[in-house]
Amino acid sequence: MSIEVGSKLQGKVTGITNFGAFVELPEGSTGLVHISEVADNYVKDINDHLKVGDQVEVKVINVEKDGKIGLSIKKAKEQPQSREGREGYRPNRNRNHDRNRSHERDRGGKENFEQKMARFLKDSEDRLSSLKRHTESKRGGRGARRG
Structure with a gap:
């Protein structure tokens, strides 16, 4: 053999x-x-x-x-049944995924690529400005108040 x-x-x-x-x-x-x-x-x-x-x-x-x-050795063992096949399986719900779905529902349909990109850029800029604001104030950067 x-x-x-x-x-x-x-x-x-x-x-x-x-x-x-x-x-x-x-x-x-x-x-x-x-x-x-x-x-x-x-x-x-x-x-x-x-x-x-x-x-x-x-x-x-x-x-x-x-x-x-x-x-x-681990691949020689029989693989257990996939998670979806198990009784009582509930997939993880991704909060961001749910939030994006609610945006789609609010707009009354599916978003096209340009709308998704615009929303992504806006969210990204908001997060970045918030991050900068918090880190600069902690480091004593340009925008920090001194008193």
């Missing part, structure tokens, strides 16, 4: 370094599971997740011309 990208294999951890773990695959070849491919969450110390001699299921994510094999 040749090792191809995308295939799932069983392997044995043969060595651990600070950047990943070496896994012996069938037919005697060895691949590397980078520390970022060990678990879905952040892995500070790989020794918390793997030990030499552990049997692991890995997915081949790349095979380089020089024979190096890149492996992933």
Whole structure:
């Protein structure tokens, strides 16, 4: 059985370094599971997740011309059902998105590009002038009052 990208294999951890773990695959070849491919969450110390001699299921994510094999443990696990498919899922509501929708409703329809651009520029200038006003007064800039 040749090792191809995308295939799932069983392997044995043969060595651990600070950047990943070496896994012996069938037919005697060895691949590397980078520390970022060990678990879905952040892995500070790989020794918390793997030990030499552990049997692991890995997915081949790349095979380089020089024979190096890149492996992933987290991609070998079955992916959970997408969020939309879960019962009771409610997507996050973006406040800015809702605010933009209310602008559209107020205008009685969809905005064209020029209207969107004009609104963006106005909002941007308002935010920038407010930011400048607050930062200059705190730094003692040109517009600050002195008393």
